[in-house]
Amino acid sequence: MKIALLAIAALALAIWGFKFLKGINILTPSRVFYVKYDFVDQLRASSPVYIKGFQVGMVKSLYVDKTDDKTIVAVLNIDQDVDIPKDAVATIIGLSLMGGKGIELVIPHPCEGDCAVSGDFLKGDSKSFLQTVIGDPSQIDAYTDRLQVGLTNIWDSIADPNDPRGAGRSIVALEKSLKNIEVVTAQVSVLLEKSTKGIAATVDNAAQLTRMLNANSQDISNTLANLSAVSAQLKQAGLDKTSQKAAQAIDSITSSLTSLRGALQSTTQTIQKVDVLASKLSNGEGSAGKLLADPGLYDNLVRSSRQLHLLMQDLRLNPKRYNTVKLKILGKNKTPGYVNPLADPAYERLVDSLERAYNQRTGH
DSSP states (O other), X not given: OXXXXXXXXXXXHXXXXXXXXXXXXXXXXXXXXXXXXXXXXXXXXXXXXXXXXXXXXXXXXXXXXTTTSSOEEEXXXXXXXXXXXXXXXEEEEEOSTTOOEEEEEEOSSOOSSOBOOTTOEEEEEEOOHHHHHHOSGGGHHHHHHHHHHHHHHHHHHHHOTTOTTSSHHHHHHHHHHHHHHHHHHHHHHHHHHHHHHHHHHHHHHHHHHHHHHHHTHHHHHHHHHHHHHHHHHHHHHTHHHHHHHHHHHHHHHHHHHHHHHHHHHHHHHHHHHHHHHHHHHHTTOHHHHHHHHOHHHHHHHHHHHHHHHHHHHHHHHOTHHHHSOOOEETTEEOSOOOOOGGGOHHHHHHHHHXXXXXXXXXXX
C-alpha cells in the first residue's frame, strides 16, 4: 500500500513538473490568452509574464499561425485573480544582457466591465534590451547631452582651484604636498652626508686602536704569560685543594653533629613515652593495665577455659547431639539426654591440671 502511494505521488509530481516547465501551473487556477507577433526575438515557452515587474503568469507555448505561416502566436497563462483589459498590450522585453526574454503586460487603464476573458487575443509589441533599460531611443541624445554637461562641469571644477565644490583645490594641495616631500628629501640627504662624516671618523678611531693593540701585542702576551705562571704556581701549591678538603671536613662534622642531636632528641622522647606507658600499666590504667592488675579477670579466663574444654569434650563424646534434630513422637523423645562426662579420663586429667595451676597461684 505504501509503495503504491509513493508511486502515485511520484507520478503526480512528475506530471506537475512537466507542466510547469511548459509554462502551466496546474496547482494555480489560470486563464489563457493569445498574442500574435511578427518577431518573437527568441521568446520561449515558460518565459515569465510581468505587470510592472510582478510576475502574473508564464508563456504556455508558441506556434506558427496556419493562416499565413509567418505570424507567431504566443499562448499565455495568466493568474485567475488578475483582471486584464481588452486593450492591454503584451510587449516582449529583454530581461538581461545574456538574452533572456519575457513579456510585460502594459495596462493603460483599470479594467471596468471590458475585461478580457479566457481565449481572447491581446495586442502584441516588442522592445530591445536597450529600449527596456533606457526607454524611447529618441531619448538617447538627451542622455548624451546630460553626460557631456556633467563632464564639462567636472573639468571646469578641476581647472578652477577656487571652486569649493571642485577638485581644483585637491590638485593644488597635492602639488604642495609633493613640494614638501621634495624639501624633506633634501634635508634627509644633508643629514646623511653629515652622518657619513661622523661614521668615517669613528672608523678611523677604531683603526688607530687596532694598530695600537697590534704594536703592543708582545707586551700583552708577556703579561698574560706571567698571569698564567702565577696561576700555575698557586695550583701546584695545592691551596685550593686544601681549602676544599677543609671545607668538606667541616661540613661533614656539622652534618654528623646535627644527626647526633636529632638521634638524642628522638631517644629522649621515646624513653619518656616508655616511662609514661609503664606507669599507666602499673596503675591499672587502660585495657592493658586492667588485664595486668585485675585478678578477677584471670579467674574468669580459667572458668571460661574449663567450660570450653567441657564443651569440646561433650562434642567429641556425643556428636549426634549437635547434628540431630530432636523429635517427639507420641510424647516420647527418642534422642538421648545430656550425660555429664565426669567419668571421662580426659576430663579428669583436665580437672587435675586446673587444680594444680590454682594451687600454685594461691600458694597451697
